[in-house]
Amino acid sequence: ECQIPLCYKCTTTKEHRGHVFTDLEMVFDEKVSLCQEEIAKIRNYFEPTSQDLKKDIAGDVKEIKKIMEGLKTSMKAEAEAVKKLVDTVTSDNIERVNKIEQSLLETLYGQNQDIDDYINYLNDLIKTFYSYLSPSNIEQLTFALNSENLIIRPIPETSTPVPPVFTAGQYSKEDVAKLLGKIIVPNIKPENRKIKPMETASTQLKPTGKQRKQDREKYDMKQTLCLSSSVTKVREYTVSGVDSVFQISLGKSGRLWASDEVGNLVQTDLQGNQLKKIKTRRGYGYHTVTQDGDLIYTDTDNKVIKRITPNNTITGFIKTGVWKPFGIHSSHINGDILVGMMTSEEAKVIRYNKTGTEIQNIQSDNKGHTLYDYPHYITENINGDVCVSDYGKDAVVVVDKSGQHRFSYTGQGSGFHPYGLCTDVLGHILVCDAMSNTVHLLDQDGQFLSLLLTQQQGIEYPYSVCVDDENNLWVGHYNTNTVKVYKYLQ
Secondary structure, three states: OOOOOOOOOHHHOHHHOOOOOOOHHHHHHHHHHHHHHHHHHHHHHHHHHHHHHHHHHHHHHHHHHHHHHHHHHHHHHHHHHHHHHHHHHHHHHHHHHHHHHHHHHHHHHHHHHHHHHHHHHHHHHHHHHHHOOOHHHHHHHHHHHOOHHHOOOOOOOOOOOOOOOOOOOOOOHHHHHHHHOOOOOOOOOOOOOOOOOHHHHHHHHOOOHHHHHHHHHHHHHHHHOOEEEEEEEEEEEEOOOOOOOOEEEEOHHHOEEEEOOOOEEEEEOOOOOEEEEEEOOOOOOOEEEOOOOOEEEEEOOOOEEEEEOOOOOEEEEEEOOOOEEEEEEEOOOOOOEEEEEEOOOOEEEEEEOOOOOEEEEEOEOOOOOEOOOOEEEEEEOOOOOEEEEEOOOOEEEEEOOOOOEEEEEOOOOOOOOEEEEEEOOOOOEEEEEOOOOEEEEEOOOOOEEEEEEOHHHOOOOEEEEEEOOOOEEEEEEOOOOEEEEEEEEO
16 A cells, blocks of 8 residues: 555564565566567567668658759759750850851951052152152153143042940849759648557567466466575487587577587487587687577677577677677677677677667776677576676676676686586576686575585586576586586475
């Protein structure tokens, strides 16, 4: 009734007497389930739908650019047509001016020739008069003065030219715009893009009755499970097709994926019968199985993360740029993909969502210190902690879901070399120590609980571990292709 958390002592006080109490862990699990439903809505509906809208917008951008380019081309073509007309009219006008100029010049050149001829005539006349000036020619002079040939002709008439006048055209920018056309934006309200209704998606996001039952069974199991007083080997079998078991991942229907250090990646059934075999480029075949049953593995040399679907289709899923990907884990909580990666100088852990979009970068603590040197195995705990086995730091480095450093486990004494690690339904962290041939058991906060497996249980060079749905621990070894399965919870 009060909606506040209480310890057992406070439940007996007067103010809470007679109230109904609910187990706080159950309340927390219910709230966590609600949060996970909201996360699932975001991941499975809101984010993919938003990405679809981005694709639509990108398509519209491309289409608009194409349309606008077409408009520009049409406008330039129209302008070129008008320019041609202008050039034609201008050429005609210039040709007419040239003809007028030629006619005027011909007239002026004719007048000039007339004057030249007249001046020559005057000079000849002067010479004639000079010839009659001698006294011995008096008779000729008398006769010549009476001749019409010695009468001075009048100066030829000339006229000034009348040049043409150019009258400029009367036009404005608007007149030119009418010639070239104009752009019109239709007065139409843009249509909203269609968004698929959430009803169809929400039915997929809500947990089914079977899922609720499974969640309740897990919760009930968590309340009853505890560490067994002894560890028992329940089965052992050989994985054909690999030289060692460098990493193991359990898929659906009890199928096991295993890899060795020379690039062999095989799938077997629980009897050890080989079902599939893939030869990766080289390396240790770091891999993980997704919620959808796909296998994802890191191609370190090519700096790419590849996906293998159940129908054996191999695709390049995520390119990591200059970073070499190593350890990889698919979250059982939300399907996110955690990848440890390195360059020659740096190391980090990247979180991708199921579609391969980077959503988190974990590289340094809040003091700026680097968290990782060689993140070669990686997993996620039930509280969202990211647990990394770092071969360079000889430590298990754990950060919370926001990327804040929680603790680092460096073993019990000297010579701790962590390899494969996993977590269980109780939040335990189980990590292989190849140096001491043991499997360490830690609680959720990094406190050492025990050496769960040692050489006394037949453990030698343990390199890989995982826990199945029946809470059995699977252990792969470096020096053999044998997988051993142990029961440690009861």
